[in-house]
Amino acid sequence: MEWILQYPIEIQWGIVLLGGIIYGGVVGLIPTAGPSKAVILLFAVVNYFDFPTGNYLFVLFSISTVVSCSIGDSFAGILLGIPGAGGAAASMMDGYPLTKQGKASYALSAGLFTSTVQGLLFGMLGIMIIPYYKVISHWVSVPEIFAMCLLSFALISSITNKYTLRSLLAVVLGLTIGSIGVDSMEFERLTFGIDYLYDGIPVVVVAAGLFALPEMVSPKIIKPYIGKQTMEGIRVALKYKWLGLQGGLIGFLTGILPGTGGGIGDWASYSATIARNPDEEFGNGNIKGVIGTEGANNSGKMGALLPTIMFGIPGNKMYAIMMALWLYVGFEVGDPNILDDDSFIHHLVGGYMLGTLFAGVFMIIFAKKLSSVVHIRHWQYPMTALVIWGVLSSQYYIDVPQNLIALALFGILGWFMKRWYFSRPALLLAFILCDRFEKSWLQMEGIYFYGMDKYTIWIDRPLFTILMISVFVILFYGIKAEKHAIR
Amino acid sequence: MKKLLLMVVLLIGSTSIWAETFVYIVPSGVDGGNAKWAQQFVAQWNKKLQSQGHDMVLRYIPGKKGKKGFLEWHKKYKDKDTVVVQSNGFINYLTTNGWNDFSPLDIATIGGQIQGTFVFKKTDITPGTDDAIMHIDGGAEVILDAMAVKMLACGPSLECTVPIRFVKGFKDSGERRKAFIDGMINISRDGFSHKNKTYKQEIKDGITEIWFSQGIVDTETNKIIPDPNHTESWFIDAYVAKWGEKPKGLYFEGYKQVLKMRSALGKTVFTKKDNIHYDLLVSTFNEVLADEDAMKKLTKKLGNYPWHTGETSQKLVDKIWKFCCTIDGYDEHLYQKLVNFRREFGENTEMNEAILR
Numbered sequence: 001m002e003w004i005l006q007y008p009i010e011i012q013w014g015i016v017l018l019g020g021i022i023y024g025g026v027v028g029l030i031p032t033a034g035p036s037k038a039v040i041l042l043f044a045v046v047n048y049f050d051f052p053t054g055n056y057l058f059v060l061f062s063i064s065t066v067v068s069c070s071i072g073d074s075f076a077g078i079l080l081g082i083p084g085a086g087g088a089a090a091s092m093m094d095g096y097p098l099t100k101q102g103k104a105s106y107a108l109s110a111g112l113f114t115s116t117v118q119g120l121l122f123g124m125l126g127i128m129i130i131p132y133y134k135v136i137s138h139w140v141s142v143p144e145i146f147a148m149c150l151l152s153f154a155l156i157s158s159i160t161n162k163y164t165l166r167s168l169l170a171v172v173l174g175l176t177i178g179s180i181g182v183d184s185m186e187f188e189r190l191t192f193g194i195d196y197l198y199d200g201i202p203v204v205v206v207a208a209g210l211f212a213l214p215e216m217v218s219p220k221i222i223k224p225y226i227g228k229q230t231m232e233g234i235r236v237a238l239k240y241k242w243l244g245l246q247g248g249l250i251g252f253l254t255g256i257l258p259g260t261g262g263g264i265g266d267w268a269s270y271s272a273t274i275a276r277n278p279d280e281e282f283g284n285g286n287i288k289g290v291i292g293t294e295g296a297n298n299s300g301k302m303g304a305l306l307p308t309i310m311f312g313i314p315g316n317k318m319y320a321i322m323m324a325l326w327l328y329v330g331f332e333v334g335d336p337n338i339l340d341d342d343s344f345i346h347h348l349v350g351g352y353m354l355g356t357l358f359a360g361v362f363m364i365i366f367a368k369k370l371s372s373v374v375h376i377r378h379w380q381y382p383m384t385a386l387v388i389w390g391v392l393s394s395q396y397y398i399d400v401p402q403n404l405i406a407l408a409l410f411g412i413l414g415w416f417m418k419r420w421y422f423s424r425p426a427l428l429l430a431f432i433l434c435d436r437f438e439k440s441w442l443q444m445e446g447i448y449f450y451g452m453d454k455y456t457i458w459i460d461r462p463l464f465t466i467l468m469i470s471v472f473v474i475l476f477y478g479i480k481a482e483k484h485a486i487r
Numbered sequence: 488m489k490k491l492l493l494m495v496v497l498l499i500g501s502t503s504i505w506a507e508t509f510v511y512i513v514p515s516g517v518d519g520g521n522a523k524w525a526q527q528f529v530a531q532w533n534k535k536l537q538s539q540g541h542d543m544v545l546r547y548i549p550g551k552k553g554k555k556g557f558l559e560w561h562k563k564y565k566d567k568d569t570v571v572v573q574s575n576g577f578i579n580y581l582t583t584n585g586w587n588d589f590s591p592l593d594i595a596t597i598g599g600q601i602q603g604t605f606v607f608k609k610t611d612i613t614p615g616t617d618d619a620i621m622h623i624d625g626g627a628e629v630i631l632d633a634m635a636v637k638m639l640a641c642g643p644s645l646e647c648t649v650p651i652r653f654v655k656g657f658k659d660s661g662e663r664r665k666a667f668i669d670g671m672i673n674i675s676r677d678g679f680s681h682k683n684k685t686y687k688q689e690i691k692d693g694i695t696e697i698w699f700s701q702g703i704v705d706t707e708t709n710k711i712i713p714d715p716n717h718t719e720s721w722f723i724d725a726y727v728a729k730w731g732e733k734p735k736g737l738y739f740e741g742y743k744q745v746l747k748m749r750s751a752l753g754k755t756v757f758t759k760k761d762n763i764h765y766d767l768l769v770s771t772f773n774e775v776l777a778d779e780d781a782m783k784k785l786t787k788k789l790g791n792y793p794w795h796t797g798e799t800s801q802k803l804v805d806k807i808w809k810f811c812c813t814i815d816g817y818d819e820h821l822y823q824k825l826v827n828f829r830r831e832f833g834e835n836t837e838m839n840e841a842i843l844r
Binding site (some may be wrong): 087137182185186257313314320321324328438443445456 | 517518519522523526527530545549550551555582583620624625652653654655656657658659661662664665666668669671672680683685788832833834835836840
């Protein structure tokens with residue numbers, strides 16, 4: 001890579017940024033890949049940046065990879081119903097139904113535009129609020145995360161469909177499936193002595209089984225391309241800009257808290273979008289569901305970057321891997337001196353902002369081309385099956401047969417739930433958030449619900465109290481509305 | 488013509504022996520302490536291997552707290568000369584079953600680095616008499632640090648005036664570090680790299696202190712000695728200063744044996760016995776240790792801890808395993824007690840039947 005040094009610095013930036021954007025974008029397109037996988041694969045190229053000034057260029061390359069991959073991550077979920085990461089599963093909820101209605105590039109461009117704009121907005125905000133990081137993280141902490149999980153469960157149960165009790169059952173089932181494996185103290189739960197279940201079931205198996213397989217059993221022909229969807233997508237994203245901003249804010253706030261990975265920000269944004277539109281149906285192709293969720297996509301990445309560079313506390317698993325890479329090229333992220341390294345900050349911020357901007361523009365331009373893949377009717381379902389097969393074989397090469405059996409079982413469960421109106425999104429949401437929900441509960445139990453102080457949490461943590469009251473109110477009205485509807 | 492053919496055959500034969508791509512199995516995901524150590528060390532080791540025409544690639548096998556990767560190696564690669572595997576302390580060999588016919592005595596040690604850990608606390612608390620809160624989880628090594636915390640805070644009786652609260656749910660180390668900085672918990676443990684990062688500013692501000700360092704195992708004597716990166720406030724010294732005597736008893740003995748395992752085997756590279764590349768692997772490992780530039784980089788990132796290779800390494804590991812894996816060294820009473828001590832923290836610890844055999 002030393003050849004790059006012969007060019008002026010602007011050209012060096014251009015080449016490296018473009019490389020990161022293309023690479024991240026391509027990985028983002030691969031179903032189930034997601035930003036974490038893109039970052040892991042950087043271990044194969046990090047050596048090429050081992051030359052004077054090369055390590056700064058690596059920072060530029062790696063951060064542009066992350067933002068580009070995060071933006072491109074929406075494609076597989078929206079087009080094929082197979083999410084790239086836990087967060088992308090939330091965009092899939094309404095994005096994939098839109099694809100089935102022939103509005104793939106409409107959904108994609110709306111999502112990509114929102115994700116890019118919020119990414120840029122919260123990128124700037126993130127840089128400005130570094131001095132206030134501690135204040136924000138104090139107000140949104142363990143109890144609030146726990147309450148946000150509960151709120152998500154309540155909202156998805158009460159509003160996504162009219163069968164609140166069935167949805168609550170789906171949540172319970174999702175939590176049960178999510179708890180399969182070994183708990184924090186080494187106790188096996190629901191593993192039945194099966195080795196495969198020891199570390200839990202991969203999210204891709206559950207998501208693809210619940211959503212993609214039932215569609216293959218009862219396929220609906222996707223309508224051909226209609227109208228100027230790309231521009232319509234951008235227009236609708238502008239129309240619902242406050243929803244996007246709301247998603248951006250939620251994604252950012254949850255992103256800055258370490259351990260809130262797995263898409264809690266995206267799902268919380270999706271739930272908040274549903275809550276703001278109680279009279280509308282979600283899960284069947286509501287564009288607001290895509291916009292509200294995608295707002296949290298890149299803003300969450302910016303939020304998670306803050307504790308990573310300030311304290312060396314990775315905001316999520318992806319940044320934990322990124323820290324290892326940066327350490328490899330000589331940057332001790334978390335060492336207070338790193339914040340005084342202007343060149344590091346310059347490359348990091350530049351890579352984030354420019355990467356977000358250019359990746360967003362490129363992908364919106366290519367959204368129409370890429371979305372045409374779903375219009376190959378005869379090939380779509382076998383292709384989807386092949387994609388799932390290929391991904392499972394390559395990613396989980398150790399347990400391929402077991403994964404395929406689990407996939408088939410979740411396919412059957414998905415078909416059953418679809419047939420009997422049990423909410424599949426509710427099950428998936430609970431499955432994804434189960435680990436976070438349990439951890440928050442254990443932390444709260446140990447720290448707040450102890451001795452004489454067990455009730456003070458309701459006074460000391462006002463946001464927690466407000467969120468918990470909201471949970472009860474939403475559930476009460478959800479169940480009441482269901483009874484009314486049945487009568 | 489015959490000579491030419493013979494030369495070709497010899498050339499091909501020698502190439503297949505000498506131009507190898509070694510696979511280095513990391514029994515964990517790509518993040519975390521074990522993976523970071525592997526990434527740093529293999530980067531340097533590979534340079535030495537490459538200078539001799541070879542190559543080394545990392546392969547991560549996460550799952551079952553490291554057991555999956557090790558068993559995968561045992562099942563598929565135990566007869567391969569080109570595959571090496573990094574240990575992760577082997578504490579779960581002591582505390583779980585299901586290791587099939589794997590025995591740590593059947594593998595050869597290439598080399599490794601001794602490791603140490605630190606326990607931090609907020610300066611405004613006195614564990615034992617104040618409300619002290621520490622994170623806990625099973626399987627990993629945290630229980631070992633929790634045992635030390637309990638001994639130091641409560642003294643010989645192990646009964647504190649105010650019991651220490653051990654809080655579950657902090658498996659994510661980033662989340663735990665943030666909880667400590669935010670004051671939600673006031674005791675935390677970490678390795679060398681975070682001593683100079685996460686806690687640095689708080690220590691400078693006088694909010695946090697290194698309460699004690701666990702110390703490391705001495706490669707020659709097999710005894711625990713102070714951590715060379717922080718010789719002050721060693722656990723034993725801190726204990727004597729507070730309680731006026733050295734720690735003793737079964738609780739301390741059980742803790743000490745596991746500490747030795749973690750310190751010596753936490754970052755050690757193994758391969759099959761009678762590996763045809765053993766000498767090459769050890770000699771290139773030694774080349775890294777002799778390379779000033781490489782060691783400067785590694786010391787900065789991994790800490791100034793002793794290294795061990797080849798025969799020294801094997802002897803050290805053999806001594807450590809005596810605790811659990813040989814009839815001579817095995818002390819059922821101590822092992823049973825150790826299992827019970829861990830259970831007291833809520834961990835589902837088992838007696839490994841393979842050790843009992």
